[in-house]
Amino acid sequence: MKNQVIAIGLLAVLASPWAVAQSQIVGLMPSNQTTLDLYDNAGDSGTDTRATLADLPMNVLETKAGHHRVNYKGKDYWVRGPQVRISRASSAGCTTARIAPTTQTSSTPGAGKNGC
Amino acid sequence: MGAERRRLPGGGAPALAAAFLAVGLLAGCETIPQSIASLPVISQMRSSGPSNPLADLPPPVARTWPDVRQDVLNQRARGFGLVNAPELQRYLNGLLTRIKTAAGVPSWPGGVHVLASHALDAYATGAGNIYVSLSWLADMESEDELVALLSHEFAHIYLHYHQLESAVADADNVTSVLGLGVALTLKTGEAARWNKVDTLLTTYTLGRGLVTTIYSQTEESAADRFSLSLTHKLGYSYEHGIKAFLERLATWEDEQEKREKQQQEALLAAIRAQAAAAPAARPGAAANNPLNQGIAASGAAAQGEVAAAASQLSFELTKGFEKVAGSHPSTLKRLDAIAETAAAFPAIAVEREAKKKPLDAARQERNTANLLRNYALAFKVIDAPNATDALDTARKAVAAPTASHAVPLFALYVATNEAPPAPRTPRPADPSQMLEANFNAEADRAWITYKERSSKLKDNRQVPVAQRVVDQGLAYFSRAEEAQPYAVRFYGETKGWDEAKRRAQACAKDFPRAAARCNQAAMSPAEQKQQDRTDKSKKEGLMERFFK
Numbered sequence: 060m061k062n063q064v065i066a067i068g069l070l071a072v073l074a075s076p077w078a079v080a081q082s083q084i085v086g087l088m089p090s091n092q093t094t095l096d097l098y099d100n101a102g103d104s105g106t107d108t109r110a111t112l113a114d115l116p117m118n119v120l121e122t123k124a125g126h127h128r129v130n131y132k133g134k135d136y137w138v139r140g141p142q143v144r145i146s147r148a149s150s151a152g153c154t155t156a157r158i159a160p161t162t163q164t165s166s167t168p169g170a171g172k173n174g175c
Numbered sequence: 176m177g178a179e180r181r182r183l184p185g186g187g188a189p190a191l192a193a194a195f196l197a198v199g200l201l202a203g204c205e206t207i208p209q210s211i212a213s214l215p216v217i218s219q220m221r222s223s224g225p226s227n228p229l230a231d232l233p234p235p236v237a238r239t240w241p242d243v244r245q246d247v248l249n250q251r252a253r254g255f256g257l258v259n260a261p262e263l264q265r266y267l268n269g270l271l272t273r274i275k276t277a278a279g280v281p282s283w284p285g286g287v288h289v290l291a292s293h294a295l296d297a298y299a300t301g302a303g304n305i306y307v308s309l310s311w312l313a314d315m316e317s318e319d320e321l322v323a324l325l326s327h328e329f330a331h332i333y334l335h336y337h338q339l340e341s342a343v344a345d346a347d348n349v350t351s352v353l354g355l356g357v358a359l360t361l362k363t364g365e366a367a368r369w370n371k372v373d374t375l376l377t378t379y380t381l382g383r384g385l386v387t388t389i390y391s392q393t394e395e396s397a398a399d400r401f402s403l404s405l406t407h408k409l410g411y412s413y414e415h416g417i418k419a420f421l422e423r424l425a426t427w428e429d430e431q432e433k434r435e436k437q438q439q440e441a442l443l444a445a446i447r448a449q450a451a452a453a454p455a456a457r458p459g460a461a462a463n464n465p466l467n468q469g470i471a472a473s474g475a476a477a478q479g480e481v482a483a484a485a486s487q488l489s490f491e492l493t494k495g496f497e498k499v500a501g502s503h504p505s506t507l508k509r510l511d512a513i514a515e516t517a518a519a520f521p522a523i524a525v526e527r528e529a530k531k532k533p534l535d536a537a538r539q540e541r542n543t544a545n546l547l548r549n550y551a552l553a554f555k556v557i558d559a560p561n562a563t564d565a566l567d568t569a570r571k572a573v574a575a576p577t578a579s580h581a582v583p584l585f586a587l588y589v590a591t592n593e594a595p596p597a598p599r600t601p602r603p604a605d606p607s608q609m610l611e612a613n614f615n616a617e618a619d620r621a622w623i624t625y626k627e628r629s630s631k632l633k634d635n636r637q638v639p640v641a642q643r644v645v646d647q648g649l650a651y652f653s654r655a656e657e658a659q660p661y662a663v664r665f666y667g668e669t670k671g672w673d674e675a676k677r678r679a680q681a682c683a684k685d686f687p688r689a690a691a692r693c694n695q696a697a698m699s700p701a702e703q704k705q706q707d708r709t710d711k712s713k714k715e716g717l718m719e720r721f722f723k
Contacts, residue, residue, distance in 0.1 A: 151311070
């Protein structure tokens with residue numbers, strides 16, 4: 060019984076809302092890419108510096124004109140927005156879905172069905 | 176987009192093989208309705224690279240529209256219902272009008288409604304309505320992202336994907352006919368064993384599931400392309416629009432998966448700890464085969480490991496199945512698909528500044544801002560009702576303009592239930608009474624408050640009052656199919672199971688989609704027990720077939 064109480068308490072703690080940290084680059088787009096081009100300035104066309112998947116995640120320091128500023132090995136660079144996948148914060152949770160689960164009998168499944 | 180060749184979102188041979196298998200299974204069943212078999216699925220699954228999002232939209236398909244108001248009423252009966260947010264809805268409907276106009280169908284029915292849901296959730300119905308959760312509206316960073324979501328949902332309506340619903344409804348009627356076969360078989364000596372009717376039903380259900388799953392996944396990818404096209408036409412950004420919308424969804428799903436994994440690990444640890452604390456088991460009389468004898472002999476700790484392993488296996492299988500059979504392709508695959516389109520058609524991803532001001536202004540409007548704040552407080556309380564400040568927080572959540580909304584009232588209700596007795600404040604005799612504030616506000620009404628209140632009254636042996644609550648609720652929700660199963664069950668428990676069966680028949684006639692749930696709700700405890708026993712025997716029979 061004591062263990063059950065501990066387990067329920069632990070589950071309640073884990074179910075509490077979480078905070079997502081500042082925006083980060085967490086992947087490349089499309090996901091089969093293995094290197095990320097880094098530019099000295101936003102909008103530059105040529106680059107000779109590339110990061111790899113092993114260098115992710117990278118914190119986004121600034122966003123401007125379709126580019127994100129990041130720090131790579133001590134120096135600031137810019138990456139093109141469409142080439143990276145960004146983590147985006149959310150305050151959502153499964154509180155209401157746990158108490159009142161719904162069936163999908165009368166609508167097209169929506170954009171967030173996989174979540175809860 | 177409806178006429179073009181669609182790319183299979185699953186991308187691989189296994190998914191295609193599964194589709195062929197499904198169709199093969201369906202074709203093997205003579206009673207399968209043509210409506211599913213003839214859906215445009217298999218012929219359009221060959222990969223042909225990303226389609227041109229800058230091309231004209233396909234012409235809209237003529238259809239008969241279901242009743243918009245009844246559709247809204249039905250959504251009020253689901254979950255925690257809808258959020259009455261007139262100012263926010265005015266803004267959302269303005270965006271939907273622009274989307275409809277850009278698609279060339281400005282007079283189509285339907286509007287945007289706000290779901291009282293903590294999740295990132297959104298869906299469209301065949302009536303033309305779009306439902307978006309409040310959390311999503313609170314989290315979005317720009318109007319670009321919001322319009323991308325609304326356009327995605329509108330795509331389901333425009334491309335007439337709800338025809339799948341009627342096909343499945345036809346198929347379910349066939350299931351009902353087959354159910355009669357099951358009923359007849361139950362009267363024979365084969366009743367408790369796996370029989371031919373079960374095999375037929377299982378084959379049919381699996382086949383239908385696979386076809387509808389693959390069709391739904393195809394829908395989602397087509398809806399993303401439609402959204403990409405419309406948002407571009409409306410002048411919104413790719414980067415801050417559909418890409419941001421899918422990135423937010425992917426982040427949330429990742430976090431949910433991590434949380435589930437943590438919960439599972441905590442559960443496994445608890446199972447192991449419990450087994451370690453238990454005295455070692457002795458080999459019992461039931462250990463009649465080498466496997467059971469081995470497990471019994473290995474003691475409680477080992478049994479704990481076996482239980483933990485079984486739990487882990489079940490978790491992994493469930494997650495694995497969801498990934499393969501979920502109606503949505505993985506969000507990462509959807510992101511890949513739009514990235515490939517953007518690479519092939521760079522004009523679609525041209526740099527555009529995010530439009531943040533209009534969305535911020537809509538959220539900062541006084542009523543909407545108060546409403547967003549109060550719901551955030553309410554979600555926090557429902558998540559942790561025994562926190563020391565839960566009751567105070569819940570009281571703030573039921574301040575104007577949400578004093579009669581279901582979610583804040585529910586937060587106050589659960590916090591009151593959990594609060595320790597205060598010295599000078601007497602605890603309400605029945606905290607569920609506070610939910611009645613929702614009954615009198617038509618714009619805020621949600622079926623869940625009637626369910627909870629009547630259920631508590633029934634448990635407290637105040638059956639006549641409980642019946643009045645349900646009657647009062649049904650006076651408003653009588654045309655909502657989602658309200659029917661609970662009503663059937665409630666009347667079974669309070670007026671007898673003949674009354675429940677009579678109501679279940681009426682439910683099946685008026686709401687065919689809810690028929691199975693109503694029939695299940697009309698089963699008396701004895702019938703439920705009998706069904707459980709029969710199901711158990713069937714499972715054992717199936718195991719024997721596989722393992723002997």
